[in-house]
Amino acid sequence: MVIASEPQLLTAAIAAKPALLSVSFGDDFSWVRRAHDAGIAAATQVGNLRAERAVEAGVDVLIARGAEAGGHGEPTVGTLPLLAAILDHLSVPVLAAGGVSSGRALAAVLAAGAAGAWLGTAFCACTETLLSDRACRALLSAQDTDTVSAPASSTSPRAIHGRRRSQNGCCATSSPTAGTATNRN
Ligand SMILES: Cc1cc2nc3c(=O)[nH]c(=O)nc-3n(C[C@H](O)[C@H](O)[C@H](O)COP(=O)(O)O)c2cc1C
Secondary structure (H helix, E strand, O other): OHHHHHHHHHEEEEEHOEEEEEEOOOOOOOOHHHHHHOOOEEEEEOOOHHHHHHHOOOEEEEEEOOOOOOOOOOOOOOHHHHHHHHHHHOOOOOEEEEEOHHHHHHHOOOOOOOEEEEEHHHHHHOOOOOOOOOOOOOHHHOOOEEEEOOOOOOOOEEOOOOOOHHHOOOOOOOHHHHEOOOOOO
């Protein structure tokens, strides 16, 4: 896990004194106490009801990260059913992540009980993006079936159709806004 192999990253994040620190996709929750000791709220992304462990560890905010989400993570449960299941079982504030990139989608997750939404892919095409022009164009012109889901071990678990599709061999369809734009070359 990165938090063990590169502890300086957590130290740097805490030193920056953010209002909220998010660390995800690991079983080590020792970072939560360090965040709290520094007066920083803790958040973590979860993809199933094993979220209970995070709450027991003191995480203040859960991010229900559904299968529609871009970037890394285990794409198993869709955003809305995941959000509903977590809200039914746990009492901390829950943000919805995965395929939220419009006012309509935000309204939907708020109506379902989310405290807010956690966006990723939508920021890939913002003014401050570090993506190449080509990657931005690919993201913005993608259609509804233009993303693929790849193995979690991949460096790009969800990407827009392209060379990675044949490299990874497994496909899933999703909103274009749920795809990462890491397929940039
Ligand atoms: C290009 C890209 C990189 C990401 N990198 C990380 C990361 O390093 N750590 C992390 O916890 N989540 C990462 N995410 C996931 C986001 O935090 C978020 O869960 C996801 O993007 C939400 O779904 P959306 O992409 O449909 O908005 C990344 C997402 C994208 C699109």
